[in-house]
Amino acid sequence: MTQPFAGKVALIAGASKGIGAVTAEAFARAGAAVVLGARDEQALGLVAEGINGRGGRALAVRTDVSDAASMERFVGAAVEEFGRLDFAFNNATDGPRPAPLHEIDPAEFDRGIQVNVRGTFLGMKYQVAAMLRTGGGSIVNMASFAGIQGFPGLGAYVAGKAGIIGLTKVAALDYADQGIRVNVVAPGPIQTHHIDAAGAEAVRQAGLSTPMRRIGQAHEVADAVLWLCSEQSSFITGVTLPIDGGQAAGLKPPRTYNPGKGMEES
Template structure:
């Protein structure tokens, strides 16, 4: 079995930075033709320009708001128009939302988080799956979180969205595994990103690190490694599963 993606076409949402960027870079480096989709049009175009120059394979940029089904449908249509097929998809786009206890959550904030984190994943699969069926099958990875398995004070909307992502992942796997489409979820712990590095005090950062028995935060490349393994033929018997990448956070 191989993790070579030559001849494969992939979509990565939230692909302009962080985990999505790492996934896109790795897929492209292994030979996939990648549509990197993100709401940040400038960032996604800069990344695609770089990938196209370095990897020798084709990459395309697509600006998308995953909370809008017509834009997600257009993203899949664009991929088919550009590359003729769809084999792989990573539904990674997500937001954190405002922190508030359950009894004080603004309903608008609640819906904003669910619209991106849950509905965006649903819209992705809704339009990716028919395209993959026409291409003869494929593999999807939905980005959940360790908070798809436990609660977290002040983040009810985020927690609800990520629990739901694991549920719809399992359901889609049951429905389409016999038709050649595998669907899995990845649950990152807290990942070292510029936002975390610059927005937290040293004390708060140390506290966050201390929640992970491994003694550090994860990196985007570490999440990309398991994500792209699940996309690959090396994981051909793996579907309907949830894989934490969390430095033993959930083992406590």
Template sequence: MARPDRFTDKIVFVTGAASGIGRAAAIAFAAEGARLAILDRSAEALDATAEAVRSAGGDVLTIACDVSLPDRVEAAVARTVARFGRLDIAFNNAGVENQAAPVHEIALAEWDRILGINLRGTFLCMQHELAQMVAQGGGVVINTASGAGIRGVAGGAAYAASKHAIIGLTRSAALDYAKQNIRVNAVLPGNIETPMMDRFTGGDIQKAIDLEPVGRLGTPAEIAEAVLWMASDLGGFVTGAATVIDGGWSL
């Protein structure tokens, strides 16, 4: 249940916000009082999310940004701070799936694409977010890793490598900033009902359902609820965590 005042006047920065988990989190933050900067690769892709955020009562800034490009990321964080004055919470959710292939068949360009967006993008966002949070005296960063960050995935070496690395990056950053009133955590979704999952399965969602011990896919709203808890004062003693929300898939 939404608590309208939990994030009143908090400034939240969400990447990968055009659909799926990013959209669900942005809407959930707005429903609880937050003001948001939402990012994805094109401004047009963000229109539906921005409309939903406004309908939930949120003030929203839309930013077209390829998170793998340093100048774009730096500019996006700067625009957010110029508009809202600070940055309280960052949800680094932008990511892409790989083209399934065994390791010896992975093209270098495909490897670079996956690591560039999933890992480099998360790192670049964190650099600029954390610099701002240090300057203002605190904040919260949450990164989207995956259940694939703690297990192997046949045909998914590039994706799994990127998500394993995000967990290591998260845990190390948590130690770097623990004494500066900054918490850094990761959420590890399993098979979630998103456009990415639809693409990955070629539209055969039952293949993903069959992997889940609970017999269903997770929903973006379920992941968003965990993100909001991590970002709230109730999660104030949690840093460096890699919280698995996957219906038992990674067991």
């Protein structure tokens, strides 16, 4: 198996489960040493143990992305353990449950902004500093299709994800001529523990909301993250990449079958 990232070091925030864990495993399979951060120390340790047990190199660091000292320690641990930092995936997210805007608790709104916007800012702040010392790198931030298109009841989440897209553009411009590329992935509905917990009907409806008529898989997001960190995307920075089954292209009405007329738009 080829390992295009052999000798490289990748840091993944929000790596204890879901897309973050799958992306960490993908980086490890590609040969990178991985440094994993999240608040759930037990779940994080299990991900690291799995990678190490398969012959990879993984370090788990309990991290609160909204806390500056915690993020500085997280990045510092990567450099101390492996001597450098080449890639970073800022994947951690949080926020209140869906509710109309006037019903959102201000403290819950602040929590969403702290983790999404402040957490991404702090991640890039310390990641960039580490990458500049070794000649550059690639950072990928996790937004959402909800950062591109508004959704009812998701005021804090949409605001946070849109803020990540704006921050990413600024960082991309700040470091474009210093060897650091910064991009965003913006997934649509992806099969993770969050959507599975909502039940089979929610999964089905989420799939029908995409032109491809299915939900995405975590590995499809991980593949995009690794591509944005690879030499194959070496002239790409400051972009927002939707991974959404075509949602960003526009609406596609569902198709129904009429025996007399064949397939027609409903």
